[in-house]
Amino acid sequence: ASLVTVLFHLGEMATATQSLDEDTFQLLGAELGYDIRVVSPEDEEKELFSQFNIDLEAEAEGEDDEMLEQRPPVVTVMGHVDHGKTRLLDAIRNADVGKGEAGGITQHIGAYQVHKEHEGVDRPITFIDTPGHEAFTAMRARGAKVTDIAILVVAADDGVMPQTIEALNHAQAADVPIVVAVNKIDADGANPAKVRQQLTEYNLIAEEYGGETMFVDVSAKQGQNIDSLLEAVLLTADAALDLRANPDKDARGVAIEANLDRGRGAVATVLVQSGTLRVGDAIVTGQAYGRVRAMLDEHGENVQEAGPSRPVLVTGLASVPRAGDTFIVAPDDRTARQIAEKREAADRQASLAKARKRISLEDLNEQLAAGKVETLNLILKGDVSGSVEALEDALLQIDVGDDVDLRIIDRGVGAITMNNINLAVASNAIIVGFNVRAEGQNAEYAEKEGVEIRYYSVIYQAIDEIEQALKGMLKPEY
């Protein structure tokens, strides 16, 4: 049978699932007479670290409950353009002034922490200071999970707009809980109830309507209700997430912003995710390494150490890492340098092999039948909204049985963007272009990342091919 070549999703990126899938591939390899070795980026890293006697997993397993301490939630603000994301981040920053920190938040380092009193306890909250889901998705595409909670900003005088939907799709695809900030309630024509109504369609049902999502009416402009919004973030974190980390070990985390500074050389803002980072530590982040010379917080103050969920600007790196690169503290300078160099070499090779690394349904037909694949994620892009809707409706009507899940994780009108491709990488999705294409650089990027884009100009043809692919994914009945 000739099946369409499609990329497919191997379920969530859980470690347990990965090892299962690896078994599957090896089985298949044995059957076909090939020696197949599946190396996930995580495994690659593990192997690299093990050469230096660093074993992050054993370390994590050795942690019992008592070693874990509550850590602040890390929040990203997303939403449609002009709905007030930047203004809201400013308002949150300003609301914190006067709560103790002298001078307030003066430095843009890519993230900041504010404090909120909750049930008599001072609770810090970390905000990623780059609004929008583009940064969020670009980081996710590199395998970094930074955000614990997304604030979805929707202007009450404008309602749900295309990027609102895009943003919520991105958060939902990453399993990140959403708090909705209904902004601009001071504006003429503000209709917060309508926003609640509109979002029910996307499974964001307000608590007051019997749902689980917290909606807070705010005015970023007037600084109104910011405190309630912070309260909602903490309540959501406490209800939905178990945010704990061990502060008593070498730090690990993610670089969230980096650049070359004229005076200071390579500077990077890192978010510590576990452990504690200290001045003098040898770190390696992506292909950059160095000894932490100084650390600055968002108040422009020097700090000596940074614990879980703390963002700090770090100087002392020999080169500039990429946003989304993870970092670890190495035992010494030499190890840090060697890890960075090995990564650089591996990266050169990987970029050659990458496009071939992702799996096509055509090649793995039998393995799909073995029942390991459960979800096909699709991103739909079309020339007009009518065709996108028609395509979506028809796809959702395909009878795929109960065993396979067809998820349309994003849809929109217009050419295929970098952002669509990043989401496809992060979610192992296929992009369907209906009378639209990925142009130039974006097409190259998709190819480099091994993301499959299928182009159609006839709806039934798209449906037909995807249906065939899905049928190949059905588990056999036992």
Ligand code: GDP
């Ligand atoms: P972003 O594109 O989502 O980052 O939006 P901005 O934060 O740049 O805000 C877009 C416009 O909306 C600016 O002119 C803001 O001053 C305005 N704006 C933001 N928040 C509010 C608000 O609460 N009330 C009113 N009336 N205007 C707001």
